[in-house]
Amino acid sequence: MNWRLFAPVIAIVVFALLWEAVVWVNDWPNYKMASPSDLGPAFWKFRWLFLEYGWDTLWRTVAGLLLSVLVGLLLGMIMGLNRTMRDALYPLLVGFNAIPKATVVPIIALLFVGAHDMNTILIAFLISFFPIAVSVSIGLSTLEPEYRDILAALGASRFTIFWKIALPKTLPEFFGALKVAVTLAFIGTNLMEIVEPHGRGLGHLFDSGKISADYPLMFAVLIALAVLGILLYYVVVVLERIFAGWAERSPT
Amino acid sequence: MDTNSPAGVQTQGPEEGRPVGGQPPSDALIDIRGVKLAYETKDGRLPVLDGVDMQVPEGGFVAVVGPSGCGKSTLTRLIAGLLEPNAGEVWLHGERVTGPKSSVGMAFQNPVLLEWRSVLRNVTLPLELVAPRMPKREKEERALRLLTLVGLEGFERKRPSELSGGMRQRASLCRSIVHKPEVLILDEPFGALDAFTREDLWQTMQKVKSEEPFTGVMITHDLRESIFLADQVIVLSGRPAFTQFTMEIPWKGERDLDLLYTAEGAEMLGELRDQIQIAQGRSPREADA
Structure with a gap:
């Protein structure tokens, strides 16, 4: 048995058992704290909604994330390749990032009432582009001049230097930021789904559970979110292995 | 191979259009x-x-x-x-x-090898710019010949991070002369x-x-x-x-x-x-x- 696969499974089982034990020892009713054994029936009862709303949450998060990769790369390039633009934009970005996104959620929700998909994607994007923009700009602006010179001396254009050297060299930083961004985007999606009335997605299912005092359902949504989060994170890890695996040193 | 001719090479010097007069001294x-x-x-x-x-x-x-x-x-x-x-x-x-x-080759104290490319593909890099139409196989043969000359045969598929400092500098040297610079x-x-x-x-x-x-x-x-x-x-x-x-x-x-x-x-x-x-x-x- 491969321990690298086996060990996390054991950890999850132990965690579930401890959780069950805590609820059982304290004799908590399920409207105070649901136990893992309550989750099965909750999942089964709402299995179609879980699939449907899980898909909503997933694709909205991915769409928001793609948007923030695009915009983050673009902003990172602008700030990484041009000193003046970096000086001009940096304080603005830091200020924007400092605003707690929970306060932006109602503003967006009121701005485009009823446009659930767009609102959700927008928040997922707004919350997650910052780390990408910053890491790409740092990666580009710290490129050693010799890297530029070996191609510039051959008459290479700025674009060629960017494409052949600067961009691939920045990929490890980019994927580091993407791992942070994927979690943030996921949080953004759920914030909006919980707040918006008549919405869809796992966030909305959570809110329904709250309104109807269905505690096992609320906990089941949390577990579903955790599973989706793990899935998204490891997709990024696999992409990183493929595109920036060279940065990982073999253990010697 | 005629790498001395700038045909097919984009030189984008900032002063491209400036009239250049006089005779070489x-x-x-x-x-x-x-x-x-x-x-x-x-x-x-x-x-x-x-x-x-x-x-x-x-x-x-x-x-x-x-x-x-x-x-x-x-x-x-x-x-x-x-x-x-x-x-x-x-x-x-x-x-x-x-x-x-395009007729200049450079090597520095820092070998600045591209970590995401194999040693061989590091050496062929200048050819991609100077001789874009040269068949890939020909580029690699040329690079391999140089790597053999500096004693790096057998390392062409390795990543630069797997080489020692001296070997990295040898690879950097190969890259600086692969396009036969003047x-x-x-x-x-x-x-x-x-x-x-x-x-x-x-x-x-x-x-x-x-x-x-x-x-x-x-x-x-x-x-x-x-x-x-x-x-x-x-x-x-x-x-x-x-x-x-x-x-x-x-x-x-x-x-x-x-x-x-x-x-x-x-x-x-x-x-x-x-x-x-x-x-x-x-x-x-x-x-x-």
Whole structure:
């Protein structure tokens, strides 16, 4: 048995058992704290909604994330390749990032009432582009001049230097930021789904559970979110292995 | 393969359209005449080069030595066309240098290999720009030949991170000459290596020079390296630098390390050391006294 696969499974089982034990020892009713054994029936009862709303949450998060990769790369390039633009934009970005996104959620929700998909994607994007923009700009602006010179001396254009050297060299930083961004985007999606009335997605299912005092359902949504989060994170890890695996040193 | 022709190569020097008049002042391949350059800093103008002269004939190899920070690296950037002088002229093969040329190869103290490419694909990089239409197989054969020449056969599929410092520098050397540049510019290529590896690299350098002839300019801090490898050693003064002293090396072709320990070698090294001390603003032998 491969321990690298086996060990996390054991950890999850132990965690579930401890959780069950805590609820059982304290004799908590399920409207105070649901136990893992309550989750099965909750999942089964709402299995179609879980699939449907899980898909909503997933694709909205991915769409928001793609948007923030695009915009983050673009902003990172602008700030990484041009000193003046970096000086001009940096304080603005830091200020924007400092605003707690929970306060932006109602503003967006009121701005485009009823446009659930767009609102959700927008928040997922707004919350997650910052780390990408910053890491790409740092990666580009710290490129050693010799890297530029070996191609510039051959008459290479700025674009060629960017494409052949600067961009691939920045990929490890980019994927580091993407791992942070994927979690943030996921949080953004759920914030909006919980707040918006008549919405869809796992966030909305959570809110329904709250309104109807269905505690096992609320906990089941949390577990579903955790599973989706793990899935998204490891997709990024696999992409990183493929595109920036060279940065990982073999253990010697 | 004709890499000397710029056909199919995009040179995008900033001064592409500038009319270039006059005749080359001599038939030297690299001809630098009265070059002056100052950097604009926030504390005002910082003159770096103040009248540098240098002529390198085709196939010649010149070593440039001088005190730290005297503008040696600036000089290499001028020859590569990455900088333009404020005054004076840089000529390359009868043409005034006004921007980057595809006929230049560069290697630095930092081997700057691309970690995401194999050693082989690092070496073929300049060919992708200079000879984009060359078949991939031909590019790789050329790169492989050079890697074999410097003793890196069997390492062509490895990542640069799997190589030692000396091996990385060998790969960097291959990359700088793969496109048969008219001029090879070496900026302290062996500066970061230990003494034994450095002497190995000197031998490799000689082998490369006899198999793949080039015209070269090498910046170095190592006087023994300069007389062992070069045909001519130029001493630059302290900043702002001018050509203070030129020494012709009588040794020809491939050399033996023992030459450095002959009376002739010792005499040349002594002379150069005196000149460096003058360049540093001290009188000769003052440091010994």
